[in-house]
């Protein structure tokens with residue numbers, strides 16, 4: 001069992017920087033958990049604490065149920081793969097992969113068997129005699145992963161291992177890592193600032209900001225029900241549209257009103273999920289209405305789901321071939337629609353956009369926390 005659990009774990013660096021702030025986290029045995037967040041949010045620090053490379057300032061960490069706060073890295077049965085690969089330049093691929101096993105004085109037949117098995121998994125068999133400088137970035141990255149695999153650790157830690165690869169290699173290698181996870185059936189914790197990697201690789205995503213956990217959930221839950229406006233803006237590309245609105249009393253029912261600079265942009269009845277989400281509230285409560293770009297359309301939803309229509313001038317059209325992103329403004333709020341590539345639309349066109357509301361979410365305008373049950 002290699003469950004990793006953190007209770008109230010903090011890292012306070014000299015000078016008082018709280019790089020990691022009271023993190024509670026449970027990484028289930030054999031899960032693929034992704035830590036994601038912007039630069040400086042504490043991802044590497046958290047990972048290094050799990051590896052034992054940084055002391056834990058507060059809280060408790062357990063691996064496989066055992067407290068490891070005081071356990072040195074070599075006794076944690078963990079392998080870490082770094083962004084810069086950290087291969088030994090003067091050693092062959094084989095020796096790089098064999099190094100930790102030699103240090104452990106494994107038999108040479110055992111070492112050869114494990115290295116060849118890992119090399120086969122990673123497509124490195126033909127490269128075993130080369131030195132790192134004779135390898136491409138992607139191949140070096142695979143050697144670094146191979147070096148971790150041969151150790152057969154309980155837990156794999158990856159710190160942005162794909163960030164030195166070009167876009168195509170990244171996509172290919174992230175699929176390989178997911179396959180590897182299935183094959184090895186090991187616990188993996190993977191750090192990235194790339195929301196697409198988090199969405200596609202993780203069983204669970206941990207979103208961090210300023211050292212604090214914002215949300216821990218499976219990718220689609222994070223996408224559909226972000227815990228706060230920060231998560232809504234960070235996960236998903238283009239990010240979720242966040243439109244300032246008010247919940248207003250009209251007779252004995254409530255409506256959602258969006259006022260833009262030019263007056264009322266729209267006012268609409270609350271739809272079922274919205275009524276459940278907001279429950280009871282003060283008249284005039286300011287909220288942020290969150291709508292994904294794919295829920296901003298130019299045709300009315302055919303399934304009868306709720307929507308509200310707005311007319312706006314197009315600011316920007318980004319044609320990507322498979323889809324296009326169309327930017328416009330509602331009052332002072334920028335909005336993005338993800339449209340089919342064949343919709344004819346040009347900058348300055350006046351267009352009626354339909355905001356599909358069935359998947360819309362609300363955030364409190366002050367706290368930016370999601371409103372309602374999630």
Ligand SMILES: Nc1ncnc2c1ncn2[C@@H]1O[C@H](COP(=O)(O)OP(=O)(O)OP(=O)(O)O)[C@@H](O)[C@H]1O
Nearest residue numbers: 013014017019038039040041042043044045046193
């Ligand atoms: N040794 C250190 N002493 C003091 N502050 C540190 C130290 N190491 C990191 N920090 C600070 O801790 C915070 C978190 O750093 P960390 O490297 O964990 O971020 P990160 O999320 O991995 O960022 P990136 O995506 O850029 O790699 C940052 O504000 C950083 O400046």
Ligand SMILES: [Mg+2]
Nearest residue numbers: 043044045159
């Ligand atoms: Mg980092």
